[in-house]
Every structure is written in structure tokens, then in C-alpha cells.
Amino acid sequence: MGKISDQSKLAEGLDPTLPPPAVEDSVREAEERKWTPFKIGLWIAISLLGAVAWFMLALVRGETVNAIWFVFAAVCTYLIGYRFYSKVIERYLLKPDDRRATPAEYKADGKDYVRTDRNVLFGHHFAAIAGAGPLVGPVIAAQMGYLPGTIWIIIGVVLAGAVQDYLVMFFSMRRGGRSLGQMAREELGVIGGTAALVATLLIMIIIVAILALVVVNALGESPWGVFSVGMTIPIALFMGVYLRFIRPGKVMEVSIIGFVLLMAAIIGGGAVAGTEWGAAFFHLDKVTIAWGIIIYGFIAAILPVWLLLAPRDYLSTFMKIGVIVMLALAIIVVRPEITVPAFSEFAGRENGPVFSGALFPFLFVTIACGALSGFHALISSGTTPKLIEKERQTRFIGYGGMLMESFVAIMALVAAISIDRGIYFAMNAPLALTGGTVESAAQWVNSLGLANVNITPDVLAQTAKDVGEESIISRSGGAPTLAVGLAHIMQQFIGGPGMMAFWYHFAIMFEALFILTAVDAGTRVARFMLQDSIGNFIPKFKEASWRPGAWLCTAIMVAAWGAVLIMGVTDPLGGINTLFPLFGIANQLLAAIALAVCLAITAKRGVFKWLWIVAVPLAFAAVVTITASFHKIFSPVPAVGYFANNQAFSKALADGKTEFGTAKTVAAMEAVVRNTMIQGVLSVIFVTLSIIVIVAALLATIKAIRAGGGQDHEDPPVPSKVYAPAGLFPTTAEKKLLAEWNALPAEKRTQKASHH
Amino acid sequence: MNTVVRGLRGFAAYMGSLMGADAYRKYLEHFETTGHSGPAMTEREFWRDRMDRQDSNPQGRCC
Numbered sequence: 001m002g003k004i005s006d007q008s009k010l011a012e013g014l015d016p017t018l019p020p021p022a023v024e025d026s027v028r029e030a031e032e033r034k035w036t037p038f039k040i041g042l043w044i045a046i047s048l049l050g051a052v053a054w055f056m057l058a059l060v061r062g063e064t065v066n067a068i069w070f071v072f073a074a075v076c077t078y079l080i081g082y083r084f085y086s087k088v089i090e091r092y093l094l095k096p097d098d099r100r101a102t103p104a105e106y107k108a109d110g111k112d113y114v115r116t117d118r119n120v121l122f123g124h125h126f127a128a129i130a131g132a133g134p135l136v137g138p139v140i141a142a143q144m145g146y147l148p149g150t151i152w153i154i155i156g157v158v159l160a161g162a163v164q165d166y167l168v169m170f171f172s173m174r175r176g177g178r179s180l181g182q183m184a185r186e187e188l189g190v191i192g193g194t195a196a197l198v199a200t201l202l203i204m205i206i207i208v209a210i211l212a213l214v215v216v217n218a219l220g221e222s223p224w225g226v227f228s229v230g231m232t233i234p235i236a237l238f239m240g241v242y243l244r245f246i247r248p249g250k251v252m253e254v255s256i257i258g259f260v261l262l263m264a265a266i267i268g269g270g271a272v273a274g275t276e277w278g279a280a281f282f283h284l285d286k287v288t289i290a291w292g293i294i295i296y297g298f299i300a301a302i303l304p305v306w307l308l309l310a311p312r313d314y315l316s317t318f319m320k321i322g323v324i325v326m327l328a329l330a331i332i333v334v335r336p337e338i339t340v341p342a343f344s345e346f347a348g349r350e351n352g353p354v355f356s357g358a359l360f361p362f363l364f365v366t367i368a369c370g371a372l373s374g375f376h377a378l379i380s381s382g383t384t385p386k387l388i389e390k391e392r393q394t395r396f397i398g399y400g401g402m403l404m405e406s407f408v409a410i411m412a413l414v415a416a417i418s419i420d421r422g423i424y425f426a427m428n429a430p431l432a433l434t435g436g437t438v439e440s441a442a443q444w445v446n447s448l449g450l451a452n453v454n455i456t457p458d459v460l461a462q463t464a465k466d467v468g469e470e471s472i473i474s475r476s477g478g479a480p481t482l483a484v485g486l487a488h489i490m491q492q493f494i495g496g497p498g499m500m501a502f503w504y505h506f507a508i509m510f511e512a513l514f515i516l517t518a519v520d521a522g523t524r525v526a527r528f529m530l531q532d533s534i535g536n537f538i539p540k541f542k543e544a545s546w547r548p549g550a551w552l553c554t555a556i557m558v559a560a561w562g563a564v565l566i567m568g569v570t571d572p573l574g575g576i577n578t579l580f581p582l583f584g585i586a587n588q589l590l591a592a593i594a595l596a597v598c599l600a601i602t603a604k605r606g607v608f609k610w611l612w613i614v615a616v617p618l619a620f621a622a623v624v625t626i627t628a629s630f631h632k633i634f635s636p637v638p639a640v641g642y643f644a645n646n647q648a649f650s651k652a653l654a655d656g657k658t659e660f661g662t663a664k665t666v667a668a669m670e671a672v673v674r675n676t677m678i679q680g681v682l683s684v685i686f687v688t689l690s691i692i693v694i695v696a697a698l699l700a701t702i703k704a705i706r707a708g709g710g711q712d713h714e715d716p717p718v719p720s721k722v723y724a725p726a727g728l729f730p731t732t733a734e735k736k737l738l739a740e741w742n743a744l745p746a747e748k749r750t751q752k753a754s755h756h
Numbered sequence: 757m758n759t760v761v762r763g764l765r766g767f768a769a770y771m772g773s774l775m776g777a778d779a780y781r782k783y784l785e786h787f788e789t790t791g792h793s794g795p796a797m798t799e800r801e802f803w804r805d806r807m808d809r810q811d812s813n814p815q816g817r818c819c
Binding site: 108109110111112114116117119120123124127128129130131132133204207211243244248249250251252255304305306309310313314316317318321369373375376378379382383514517518521522524525527528544545587 | 768770771772773774775776777779780782783784785786787790799800802803804805806807808809810811812813814815816817818819
């Protein structure tokens, strides 16, 4: 039954002329279980600090709460989760074995399968999973107050998100780096596997569309933003040509050049937007920008990778690490006071202006990335498992990498709630509510009856002026709010109020950069999946180099997400408000699919006692997303249910009304009818596919439990000939073994992975 | 002063590996240890090959 019988063969296969490739189990066990007074004291201190921080956030009801408590609550909980919970998963569920070679060792080719230093791979994996998602969701969820989002982000990641990433990464590594789709097919059979594939493809389209919508909302009517984000295209093209023809392989050099050019583009954007012709030329409405992104998406996805995508990736990684380090430093140094209440007036209602729906389940889908993100399963299977040096490192990279993303989400939340609540609602409510002018927006916000909120039109106008924008009213989508929050914090750290406009556009720039990279890469992956599927019927489509096939499939994919994007931009109800829940639901359904696959694999490994580790987050994700989908499909409240809204507007049209709710014309009413129908149908398809996958996984699990285990699809074990420690800091035993390896003559340890 | 310089240099090297700047060096190391019949790719060829393989094997980025 599975891998246990291979153990003795593995031991015999080890090279006797080399030191052992793993710390002896008994030595490691003894080390892990030994509690020195220092260690005990350290963990007591961490627990106490975490408890105090949670107490300050959750129970103390003062006027304000200091942002530093968010940092302490998050970091202490992460440390405890990492040290204790992920250790339980490692010890009882996954049982990694460092005597086994990883794919990077036994399939080494110097290109795709390369053993990579664990600290480098940690950063690499983190940069691949963290994008705009954790920066946007928490901002939108702040409508309900800070506490629900904070609890979900911190507890959710420890028990669900990081668990999913860790399991998927480990199982994919044991299978030579196979993708989630391939694993689903192997473990769940043809029906479950196909449903998982179709669901993944659809989810990808929705996610790309809504990310693009975030960019459109951030750049609409913003000449400065349009100029500086637009400049990233020529900058990336220049970098691509430089790397291809002038100095191949000088990645750092070109990234620094690119970074300097980016900064110049941000500063130059201010100057250009200040001129009359610049303001006129780069002042674009949202529909124009949406079409621009659609055309860009198509061209970018058919251009060779070296010209646009690869250099954009370099810029994006560079910015990502830089921004996150800077934001963390700024929050720790500035320690803003938060005036947002723990639970806002909207926490108990389902008609909030920023996103609609009740706290349960919609908060849990609004914040996906940062707490539990199904999309990560696509990254954790595939690239990263092919680079892992030793099996035990998956805990640090998979579980630890996700904790890091969660921390980014917490910082985004802190940045968003550090601004005045009146400004927050004026920025995030749809145009139909705020009316678009500072006067109407201020009046509307004050009419909400929120505690301690009394905004004047002057404040709204001044804030817009400070960040170098014409208006900040109804800039929904999360990115502009985060940018204002970040500018507010960063100017206290570097530069003062005069720098606010720069920091605002810096934030918009990096979010747009992440998103445009995701749009480009997502379109490519989706096209590839489509080509592969059509290839089952028309084999010619499987040839990646066959241009007409690639272009046709790219066009289909761009048309699909482009249609959703245009629908969101022109939606009379406000776009983000109605579409963002669909994004979250799609992402969490993907998580449910990934966890369902992991459940089946775990059951087949025969470790039934610890199955709950996978079953609990799966059950939670399934309940949340299926409930949310059912609300969206069946709710009689028009603000929540797509079909209820559809019917309300259809009836109004049939009654001959020429305006209804926020739709002021017949055309707008017809648009609502059309959009709600599409959104409703999409919800039905998603939830049906996911239920099929979950049921298939449950059947496979039950079958495995009855049989006492199941067929194992892991690659056969190969004895390892290399060694590296598991975590950030090597333990005493690890250091000792490492010294043995380092003492070998150079030619014996040629397998050594390059350290930086 | 020396430690500061060393720290900065270490950070630059870390960022370099993070972005894959050392991919060619790793390829050469692998090539030397495994011993092929033909010569190794030149740096220019290697980077071309690497980018072109990404064209036919796209990887997603996360949201």
C-alpha cells in the first residue's frame, strides 16, 4: 500500500561513499522534541505577545487601535501555526523523506529541473503566488470593519490557505512536478478530471477579467496613471530587446535600468498630466481603457515571451519585493492609528455599497488571496516542485510562502483602513450612489449614518488634489483606495505631504504591473489549455508552434474575458460591486477542487487518522462557496441574487418603465437584464462543476478508506545523493551533517546546488 | 563598513538568483557534471532557448 514498502529498497540504494542525504530520523526526532528553557521561554513570549495583540484588536473598544497590533497578531499567529501546525502536517500526514531524491535531482536537466537554494526558492515561489489579489480583496472587505477580515486572513491562512499550498506542492513534487489538472485526472478519474479542467479554464477567464477591471477602474479618467502605466510597455520592450540582442543574461542589470525608467515614468506622468495637451491626450474613459487592455492582452499573448512577458516579469518581481519590504517598514515605523470600528454598520447587513451580500459567506469569498486562494494550487503544482532541492523544504516554501502572502494582505488591510472612513466609502461606492461629484458624494456618505463619519466636499477635493487626480469619487476596485492609504502612510515615512501624489501613482503602477503580467500569462495558459482540449479532437491544435491554432485560441480566450470586462465596465450597477463576489467564488471553488484532490490522495496514502487536516478546510471552502453561489443564484433579494435582479429589471421593462433603480435609461435596464443573466449562468456552471469534482473526490476517498488505501501515483523513489537543511535556520544536527558534506572533495559533491 | 558592503552584496546576489540571473551558470554546472557529447550552449543560445521554451510552456502568475 503505497510508499512504505519502498523504504528498505531506498535505504539499500544509498551511496555508501557519501554522507547520508538526510539527518537520521531518531536524531531529528530527539532534536525536535527537546525543549530547552530558552525555547520554552521564547514560545511563551511569542504566545503572550500574540494574545495581547489579539486582545487589543478584538476586545478592547477604544476610540482607535494602533496598526502595530495587527502586525503582532499576524506574525505571532503565523509563527505558532508554522512551528506547531505545519509540523503536525509534516510529521503525520506527509512524512517527507530526505533520502528520496526530488524531481530537481533525479530529473535534473539544467533548465526546468534545477535544484535551487531554499531561500532563493522561497522568494521565487512567493513572487509567483503574490500578486494584486491580496492587495485588493482586504480593501473591499474593509466595508464590514477591520475585525472579520483580520480574523479570516490570519486564521484562514494557518488552517486552510497555507495547508492547501503545502499539500499541493508536496504531492506534485512526489509526482515529478505534475500539474493540478493532471493529478485530478489521475486521482478522480475521467469525469472528475474533466470537470476540474473545465472549471479551471472558466475560473481563469473570470479571474483575468476581474483583475483587468481593477486596472480599468484605477486608470479611468486619470491621465497621470494612463501615462505612467502605458510607459511600462515601451520600457518592457526595450528591456526585452536589450536582453535578447545587446547583453543576454544580464538580468539584474536590465532590471535596475527598467526600475529607474519606471520611476522616471511615474515622475514624468505628473509633469505630462500637468500640461494641457497631456491631460487631454491621456484622459481616457473606462470603456476606451477596457478596449485598450483587450487589444493589449491579445497582442501581448501572441508576442514571443522574451519581448514583453519576461521583462515585465523581472520588473514585477523587483517591485514586489521592494514594495512589500518598504510597506512593512513604513507600517512599523509610522504605526498609524486606526479609527475604523472592529465591526462596521454593514457587518450585519447584506446591502453594503462596496460589495453586496451578508458577512457569511461573502466576506470569505471577498478575501480570497491572503487567506485561501485556489489559484495558488496552479502555481504550487508545476514550476516550484521542479526546483525543490530536498523534500523537507516543502514546509518552509509551501506553507511558509503562503504565510508571507497573508502578511501582505494584512498590510494592505492596514493601509486601507488607515484612511478616513468617509473617504473610503466615497471612493468605493458605485457612481450610481455617489453621483460623481464631491458634493453629492459627501452628502451621500453623510446620509449613511456611520458613526464618527462627517465628510465635507472640501476634504474629498483636497484628497484628490493631494494624490494628483481629478477626482477620487467612485474609484472602486480596491487599488485606488490602497494607493491612497499607502500614500498616506508612506509620506509620513519618506517625503512628507508633497510626495503623496508620487506614492499614490507608485502604488497604482505596481498594482497595474502585477495585473497586466497576470493578464498576459493567464491568457497564455488558458490558450494552451484550450489548444490542448481541442487537440483531443483535431490533433493539429496540439502543436504549440502552429500559429493559426495559437492565434485562434488566443482570440477566443481574449474574447471571453474581454466580454466579461466590458460587461463590468459598462454595468449600470457598478461592476466591481456585482462582479467581485464572482471572482472570489471562482477562486475559492478552485481551492475546494484542489483540496478535494488532496483529500483523495491523502486517503489513498492510508493515513485516515489525520484526514481531518484536509477535510476541515475542504468542508469550509465547500460550504462557503456553495452557499455563496446559492445566494447568488436563488436569493430573492435583488442586490444579492443575480436572477432576482434579472427578474426585477425584466418586469420593470415589461411594465414599460424607462428607469429603474440605478439604471436611468431603457438601454441601461436591458444591460442589467443581460449582465445578471450571464453572471447567474456562470455561477450555476461553476458550482455544478465544483460539486462534481468534490463528489468524485469524496467517492475516491470513501473507496480508499474501505480498501485501507489505494493506488499510489507517485514516481518510484530514487535514492538522493545530495543534502541541504530544511528551514531558514539549520539546526545543530543539520549543521553537523552539512559540514560532513562540505568536507567532501569537490568532485564528489558536484551535485551541490548553487548557493547565491 | 565591510559588513555593510558584504550585506548589500549578499542582498544583490540574492535578488539576482531570485530573478534567475544565475540560470546560465547553473546550466553550465549541470552540463559539466553530466558530460554530454556536444559542446554546451553559449550564453546567448541558452537565453534564447530558455525564452523560447517558455513560449511553448506558459506558466501562470497569481492574482
